[in-house]
Amino acid sequence: MDMNTWNILLVDDEVDFIVTLAERLELRGVNARVVHDGEAALKAVADNVPQVIVLDVMMPGMKGIEVLQKVKSEHPKVEVILLTGQGKTRDGIEGMRHGAFAYLTKPLDLEELIRTIDEAIRLPEGTPHA
């Protein structure tokens, strides 16, 4: 697992949460950019296309699903991992239908997140995923 080379974008309006998450990833050698809303996310993607986006579904302004759709339409190779609240399984399933790689529920298990990102990055191109 060569986490140093990963190009990750983290999107969540909950600043405390996402900044701390970025910091913890950094401690594990992952360089992650952080933005706090949908527009900023699209801009960040346009600047530098990441391998994986970790995207919160519930955000003020542009919703996660909308960001997902836009990113997927322009950059189909970018994998998106959705963050949903508990009991919001339906949001996650809808995201999967729109091409998300996986969905994880908050509060997060960091190890699980890293494992999922790794799987997304190592996914052979063109392999259809559930």
Add this chain to the structure above:
Amino acid sequence: MEAIKADLATVINSPDRYKLLRRKIVLLMALVTLLPLLSLAAINYYEHQNSMSAEIQAPLRSLVGKAKHSFELFLAERTSTISFIASAYSFDELSNDANLQRIFQVMRREFTGFVDLGLIDTAGNQVSYAGPYDLKDRNYTSQDWFHQVQFKGTYISDVFLGFRKFPHVVIAVRHTTESGQSWILRATLDTMHFDRIISAMGLEPGSDAFLVSRNGILQTESRRYGKVLDLLPFDLPPTNFESNVQSIRDPDQNDIYIASAFIADSDFALVAVKLKPTAFSTWYTVRLDLLVIFVTGVIFIFMAVYRLTSVLINRLQESDEQRLGAIHQMEHSQKLSSIGRLAAGVAHEINNPLAIINEKAGLMRDIMGLRPDFPEKEKFSKQIESILRSVDRCRGITHRMLGFAKRMDVKIEVLDVNAVLEETLGFLEREAQYRNVELRRELSKNLPNIATDHGQIQQVFLNILNNALAAVPDGGRIVLSSWNVDDHYVAISIEDNGCGMSEETAKNMFEPFFTTKKEKGTGLGMSITYGIVKRLGGEIKVESKLNEGTTMTILLPKHPVEG
């Protein structure tokens, strides 16, 4: 809705209301059906009786009419014969005994019934006589009939017994010549001919006919009321010359029809009597038939009305109960769903700060992990682990709350209910041991596996066992049983010998927020339990007696239900 429920509850909880309603409907329906029937039957009865009575009276009236004519004809014939003889012969001719004897012989030959014939002058002396008795030179001036014949011209006597003890009647006729001389011709008739006329009436057995004088003396023998010259034992009803029928009761207490008519030129009335029971025998049979039909009809109507009303009332009661049940269920689910929405909202709101705490604590642990020389590392580590454990617990709580809100996603798997029960008992065994509570298992060894949700079933058992444990005193007993009910269900019962519940508590125990544990309980446990069992297609029942204990019985389907 509360008002409707309260109404329905009062209705259903007062069986008297249904009884009253049933009685009212039965009465009303019976009245509506029986009243016309009753009046119809009554009208029919009286009309029929009247026409029957008229039918009986008419022949009796005409019979008396005809017989009366016969009597009148008989008497008129005799009277005219005597009258003819009195005017055809002179006093001298008649006063000659030989002449009178000859005339008497001719008369007897031509007309039946004459017994003797005599000539009497105006002084009342018997001038001549032809007949069996020696009446010559007798004087009649002191006798009543002599004055009557002088006065009226003709006279017919009442019946009297002659010397031979045969009933007789006297006919006397006065004749006055143009020169003013007058005499009286007197003849005696026996009354055998009267009897002949009466027997010619062709009376039915039990009927009677007789002649009676104005003062009530029988002139012929009566079958029922005495012999000749006896006094009729009752007053003759008002009588005239037209035959007339009346209904009276005779001294023997028989109801009779009595037809009577006076016979012209005499003191007699002809009377015919017919017993009502004989006359009405056909009517009585008809009446009995009518009565039987009527009573059968009434019974039949009553039965039909009663059955119909019963069906009606039962339907009504059933539908009332169903309605109340539906309202209860609706209320319950409404309460549940509003609690669910609240729980979901709370869970979501808590998730985000929880995620932050989780990450912050995680970061702290990460940093400490990277710095081996961190002062008091161990102590901080412990704190962090504690925070993370608490986050996990919170996660569990919000998960359950969301599960309650969404009624949880059901995961059906085939499992052994006894094993789940044992597993659940494991959670409580320590407390039970500590409090010396006996956990007795009476589990069926060949209970089939059922397809249901492991986690939810466990929650149901846990909730009930927790309540049971809370209810029993130290040293108490909890009995767990399981058995196979039928092709579709298995049953599990949890019985404790604890404090039990009042009827009121048992009724409310599945209501959300209902608790007897004061601050310790949320009042959701049994409500959730009820919701789960229902969702899995099962049933839950509670039997409880205050201070004796509680038995909770759960029926679970062997196969998951649709929806």
